[in-house]
Amino acid sequence: MKRSFLLYAFILLILVNVFTYSFLSNEVKFEQGRYQRTTKKLKDSLNSLTNKLNDANYFSLEKNENAQNYFDTAVANKTIPYEKLIPVIKEKLVDLNANPKGNPYTGQDQIGANKFVINKVKVLNHRWIIADFSDGNMWGEVLLKYFVNEDESISFEVIQSLLYAK
Known part of the structure; x- marks a missing residue:
């Protein structure tokens, strides 16, 4: 067992x-x-x-070599590095939000009590910018043309502005 x-x-x-x-x-x-x-x-x-x-990012100055080459000139001291230019452009556009009637480059007049201000900016190439703007109630987008002048100041021009329906 x-x-x-x-x-x-x-x-x-x-x-x-x-x-x-x-x-x-x-x-x-x-x-x-x-x-x-x-x-x-x-x-x-x-x-x-x-x-x-x-x-x-296909449409951006950071990825577009042809647009980057636009800022390289024959005079070495006049060359503008695009890495430094993009933040300057964005800052100049957003600084215009301090205008009492709103940012003039939204392409829209003030509607109601709130002013239109630019929220986001994307530099598409050596000539165009797309920006998002709102007044708190309404939103829109604007296509801008920008120029870097000889004195390295930047000027803007509204190409077209779009305001979305509520």
């Missing part, structure tokens, strides 16, 4: 070890597969977001 009990216990112990080994080895394979699938999804998502960002 003692021998058969030891034999059954030994067989049971071997079965438990075999099942434990197969379970743990399959679990490792499963986790490795899940890790590889997750890594692949993350790489695909990162590539997708990178492509979308590149598409969104």
Whole structure:
């Protein structure tokens, strides 16, 4: 009886070890597969977001070499680096928001009590700017033409303005 009990216990112990080994080895394979699938999804998502960002920045002075070359002149001391020009343009446009009647380059007259101010600015190339403006109730967009004058001052001209319906 003692021998058969030891034999059954030994067989049971071997079965438990075999099942434990197969379970743990399959679990490792499963986790490795899940890790590889997750890594692949993350790489695909990162590539997708990178492509979308590149598409969104297609029309920007930072990515357009032809527009950047416009600011390189034959006179070395007259060269304007576009990296410094973009923040200056944005700052000049936003500084005009202090006007009591609103920013004159929104292309819209004041409607109601609030004035129109420019919120966001994107420099598209060496000549055009697109800007978002609002008065708190109404929103719109404006396409501007800008010029860098000989004295390195910047002048703006409204091409077209669009006011969205409420």
